[in-house]
Amino acid sequence: MAEAATETRAAPAPVSAAPAQPAPAAAPPVEPPRASSSFIVVRDRFTIYCDKPIPSLDMPNATAYEVSDRKQEGRPLYALVVKPEMPPRISVMRTLKGAEIPNLLQLVDWGVADWPPADRKCVIVIYHRPMGGRVMDSMSASFKRVPDHLFAKNIIKPLSDALVELASKGITHRAIRPDNLYYMDEARTRMVLGDCVTSVPAHDQPVSVEPIESGMATAAGRGAGNFPDDMYAFGATLLMLAVGRDTLQGVPNEEITRRKVAMGSYGTLAADERAPVVVLECLR
Template identity: 35%
Template sequence: MNTDTPATADAGNKAAAPAAPVGGTDIVTFKGEIDILCNQRLPHLDQGPIKAYSARSARGGANNSHVAFVCELALVPRMRAAGKMAAIINPGLARLVGAGVVNWPPVKGQRYIFIYENNMSTRLMQGDNKGGLGWKPERVIATVVKPMISVLMDLRDKDLVHGNIRASNMFVTGTGVNERVVLGDCLSTPPGLLQPLVYEPVERAMADPLARGQGSFEDDLYAFGVTLTVILRTRDPLDGMTEEEIIREKMEMGTYSALTGKERFTGGILELLRGLLYDDRGQRWTLDEIEAWDQGQRLSPKQSARKIKASRPIHFNDERYFRPTLLAMDLPKNTTEAVQIVENDTLGQWVSRSLEDKQIAARLEEAIDAAQENGP
């Protein structure tokens, strides 16, 4: 895999000194080409704690509207991915035109920034997992699906995980037949940090947002599927649930059923949603399959993975468990009892006798051996 260098307004091999304010403290000129207006906030474009500011070409001319995202010291930006992002020119993706360190007057210190062409106007959705938009499938396909397939192809070709695909990070541009979405920034925060839990596969949703890691292209496709579902549905069946309850609902019902509730979709859009929302990443549609679907090919439905359920429950923390995934999720709630059921082999016997799953038994044995050798 190639190592990327941060994108800059004038790409070069040598690291440049941080851009300094000019004309007082209201303007910071980046690389002599882009003026960042420190006193002109764009709060509607903020990415969580990352603040957005108006920027413009220092030389004037056409296409002069830019937005600068000023990173926070406590959150490591994706500097090494900037080169790949800058190389993508796609109308469905915010175009990165600069990245680097500046002396930032509002905090009297240095900050890393990302500068994009500002074609991000109206957010597709102001909040995530709050009801739905109730769009017709035809509009969703034309405005969201087709532009996003093109964007996903470019991301795949650059071996770049976006990690920030969701309805509130898409912006609507154009009207009528020219209406389409633009996917926003993904570099100013660690991957997945800003993703609401519902947009993450179960295994990532269970992790602390800062500890979710780089993620994968399969995770992007899953988030794309959740985004489409939120746009299509009219209500949120998970409304009012805690994060833990949402994860449990996904585990027990499957993501598609958990997100759609009693709403029913038919035809091609149903096929796409089910393909993208397989909880088993091995079953989840690939981009090649999405392209085939877009070209009108009917794809053979994949066999859903069997949900593992024990013939008899295991008792833990005054609860009965039939599914190992739910037990694994709850073990940290009572670490003393968790240690006991491991040491007295209650857990091992339940796995071998009630689950009868050799793969889980092998993983459990491996985890116990590692803990005994290295400590918990």
């Protein structure tokens, strides 16, 4: 019996496993771009410098900062950043934006933006900068009296014209007081009414310049009022400018109201001072 031929083959060499490739490193998470801590840009035009405040132009519920205009370099502007807890007068801002009302601080633009110092969004209002500063630094400051023969021309006429123009647009100012008046020029000859949108109407008004009824209300509930309310505040402001100071500084609000009821507004505000004849004629 023939033996079956056998074929001897070498066992196949074991296939060595390919070395494991290291897993690709995970890409670092992409963080959304953040606003610079030193400036932000509003409306793709106005650069507001967070590290350049202007304390002399602060409002009770808004902080002032330097601004540059990318389209008009050198244009004198400043921004008021409204405190997050204070609702501004948005409807009035929309009406006044870009409007050139004589003898009223011009509201150039406004917007809402992330504000790094507060780490949240804030309303930002951009104004033409008054180069002569405030007429009175505060309600407790004194004022260099304007000569009687210039009082009507330099103060009464321009400011009353601004109020009439606002009234024609259906707007009450509700922030007329001596420390919210400004000189637009460095020579301090052109006086204008200041901001009226960075707080609710009349919220920051002293009781001395408010009508009796409004002065007795809570600050946040005084309301937009009407033209006579603005005229009352205007008359009280004129009287303070005429005598050079607020004669009621340090007097409690309740006492101011009591005196107005008992003595009348003029007697209360003038106290022992004597106002010029031109102011008396206006107040009548």
